[in-house]
Amino acid sequence: MIPLRTYLNPDEMPTHWYNVVADMKNPPAPPLGPDGQPMGPEQMGAIFPMNILEQEMSSQRWIEIPEEVRQIYALWRPAPLCRALRLEQALGTTAKIFYKYEGVSPAGSHKPNSAVPQAFYNKEAGTKKLTTETGAGQWGSSIAFAGQMFGLPVRVFMVKVSYEQKPFRRSMMQTWGAEVFASPTNLTEAGRKALAADPECQGSLGLAISEAVEEAAADKETCYTLGSVLNHVLLHQTIIGLEAKKQFDKLGLYPDVVVGPCGGGSSFGGIAFPFLADKAAGDKRANNLRCVAVEPTSCPTLTQGAYAYDFGDASGYTPLMKMFTLGHDFMPPGIHAGGLRYHGASPLVSQLTHEGLVEPLAVPQLATFEAGVQFARAEGIIPAPESCHAIRAAIDEALKAKVTGEEKVILFSLTGHGHFDMASYDKFFAGKLEDFAYPAEAIADSLKHLPQVG
């Protein structure tokens, strides 16, 4: 009988992260500077330490997880692989559904998997302070936790409207000792400019990024941290899929489909890449493996975007990255899948999608909440809105299997719990959420502003 929960012993935790770059058909397209020329680590050294930039550029297949990082991971990892037996029964499916549960971390999501090594490498490189931006606070709270673990002060620029309307993740960051500022602030040139233009400015994620980057660039001992998109972040997240593989080995099973929500791409890469490694290595079990990246129809980067060079931020401060993008000035509507509103996607996930190894799927908002509620009523755990996207796709796969009678094995990533997102559930129950599919013309319009490269 398959147990409802499969654990790994602490000493079975993976000792290395997996770098998908080593197995890609083509080398990743390099980031470009303002001059259109490839950027090297030295140009990004103003805001990141060199040891992290080396990881960012690395093509080494296995990278050792430092002992100090594993000691902090051990506060909640290895995370359980769970069988959703009651959900299967509720669906009457012949499929077996499994989920890897990342909500067991102190911050309640997968984000600390990268926050912890980022804090560690910064500490090791002599960084004295970390900065970052945060919207609703998921990444900010993870880096606040991670900084505290290594005694590294953290400054979080939190979009003002969230700072005021969503105080609970702010309290969480303060509990872990971080300084949290409502952005725009008077601490930076970018903030002062915004406040001079509009003293009542409510802030934006783009502006908060500018403030955090400016502080890091202005001080040699201060560095900036980012919670998704970049190669090293996806590298760190592969601990998710590597653990899942070990757990499936214990059960003598292998997934037919791996499903993850996809915004910036870190949780999706984290669960999917280690299975793509098997495919690259010619492992027969992975021959027909499908990896499905699920995004909202309101921000359909992988399904409707262009695969092109674009800026990572709204203001055009970052290097140009080759990725699926809706255009850097694309403005997603106020849907509730907080983490899935990014205009672009990780260059690695983008390239693998372009090369046909990742299957993108867009799902509408109401269907994701319906799936989340169905999941909570069967399995107990209330999922984060981001995770509901993966649940929707997993349920639909299971329903297809029901029709064909296949005993398909489905794995999805339950990236976090929804304890700080109950206001979204509230709106869902009150009938105040709507579906929104971004019109093709609007996307075509914002794609006109893509920077011209080469």
Add this chain to the structure above:
Amino acid sequence: MIPLRTYLNPDEMPTHWYNVVADMKNPPAPPLGPDGQPMGPEQMGAIFPMNILEQEMSSQRWIEIPEEVRQIYALWRPAPLCRALRLEQALGTTAKIFYKYEGVSPAGSHKPNSAVPQAFYNKEAGTKKLTTETGAGQWGSSIAFAGQMFGLPVRVFMVKVSYEQKPFRRSMMQTWGAEVFASPTNLTEAGRKALAADPECQGSLGLAISEAVEEAAADKETCYTLGSVLNHVLLHQTIIGLEAKKQFDKLGLYPDVVVGPCGGGSSFGGIAFPFLADKAAGDKRANNLRCVAVEPTSCPTLTQGAYAYDFGDASGYTPLMKMFTLGHDFMPPGIHAGGLRYHGASPLVSQLTHEGLVEPLAVPQLATFEAGVQFARAEGIIPAPESCHAIRAAIDEALKAKVTGEEKVILFSLTGHGHFDMASYDKFFAGKLEDFAYPAEAIADSLKHLPQVG
């Protein structure tokens, strides 16, 4: 080396609950009816099913956990036994600190340990609907979850002021399919009376209890559920301590001190009683075992109350129970240890305190939040305010051991996470929380209203 986390395999989950009544020096004092005579199950049958009342009155030492209950427990149990190594290092103590973490349940606390069997036994007895009251929503959400697991509709009367000011646990209950009403309602006589007297009435826990009990009493197929105080609730919670004992066996260790927060008494009984069983059985390891029940100085039931017969509710509707009490019309100030504001304590915990087997301790509010923040910064998990009481006492024990150099083993119960309590942390950081020790004269005054018995 002691691992940071000790798990049990699913098949190592205890199969029986432990009933401390079997090992008590004196039989428990019976509940009394309005006439001052002992009450039997038949008189309480209007609101509870007979199978639960049999457990309430049982003196059998081991009671089997039904297979159906274990299947739901398996969604999150066995819960981990964690070593607080980073906290030990921060304190510089020679003591070893362990905690049993109950925040891994879907509702985020230990409460589902009893909600699940209560829902199961009601289902088995033919109950068609459950009612309950809830303040901030911890118990209400647990019974909403449990009812959903067995397909049993749940009605929750939630104190109106909480319903309006703390909507997130309400959304949680709705996610699990429960009907939640702001109490007072027009659905009951008690509610209508309160609204007639004051249409703006904000409700109280006592009033919500009256509404839930009235609905249960009025309909043969509706039963009432309670989240603490009663014997069967404490019985169900012993799964906590029973698992912890198995986990300590794996480590070859045994605690010198067991610490739990104590309001109604269910989480404290849950972790402590199984260790008292060893003491009763003459197990030498338990010879010098101390069991410390920690309460707030603002509601010092066990340390300042009288051991006497009193009503369980504010209005005097319930049977009289022999317990430590501050008087049923005692009104605790608005402190933030939500679950620890009850005027009485479980009759079983009270009797064991009276007989010297449980050591009560009162701690002030600010010191508990300081301990909670120190714990979060060392261990990651942000604890519920109730749990912070146990953490305070555990830290103080560890600091004492530091002075004497003892290698004491301390176990405490981390009854839940604080994700729904961040507003309290917010107030703590803003300096808006105060200490409050209830004045002895005020207690003496409310004790004058104890009912006269025998």
